[in-house]
Amino acid sequence: MKIIYYKLFLRASIAFSFLSAVADRLGLWPEEISAWGNWANFLVYTKLLNPWFPDSFINPIGIVVTFIEVLLAIFLIIGFKTSLFARLSGYILLLFGLAMTFTIGIKAPFDYSVFTASAAGFGLSLIKQKYLEIDVLFNDNR
Template sequence: MKTIKLFLRLAIAVGFLSASADRLGMWPKDISAWGNWNSFLEYTHVLNPWVPDTLIPTLGTVATAAEIIFAIFLIIGFKTELFAKLSGILLLIFALSMTFSIGIKSVFDYSVFSASAAAFALSLLKEKYLEVDILIAKKKH
């Protein structure tokens, strides 16, 4: 069970970091989805057509910052259950936005519901393994 928890933490975190790196132009153009920040913001607007244009950069920044923060905390194992739940919620929001704006097929193609479910499952695994939370708990005792 310990290695499954570690695998879930790393898989979700690396997925977030890869997507963030893509929108920040850190992946080669021939393998990237967005390739740059402006293309990502255009996609953000497609997924959120009800959001005013002026708020799209803020929404994109908040989503990207959340993904990076959640990823770091999942990798190091800080408040794992909390950040797993927040990751599940964020991924579910992405999935629903995609479903209602561009259709359900892309949600299934990109396994967004699966990633959300994996994050929620991770939040239920209580046994600590290679987590900063272990060190914090030891200091308290």
């Protein structure tokens, strides 16, 4: 199988994982399969992972992280600056995994494959071949 198909699979799997997590915190997944199910529960979890921040910062942190995850997902889906946004995805997932590790223990990030997803982002950033990416439209081949 050509590497471009692996790249497409990595882009889609990382992007749709971000979008699924956002849908969960916005209450768009059925309650029986949700991790949080609503914004309030998501903020409780956000506070758990960020105990050093005052309560007044938790909602803005949740908003910013949600915005970043949607933005990363969109850019990965359309293939805009894929290498950059894949690397940024790797970093945000690594930070999330480390926050989980230091606050609730190492088991959770392993169970939810957070470090695997982070590594996938970093790996994706290294694949230079383009396939179904908007960047191809802007490549002037100089």
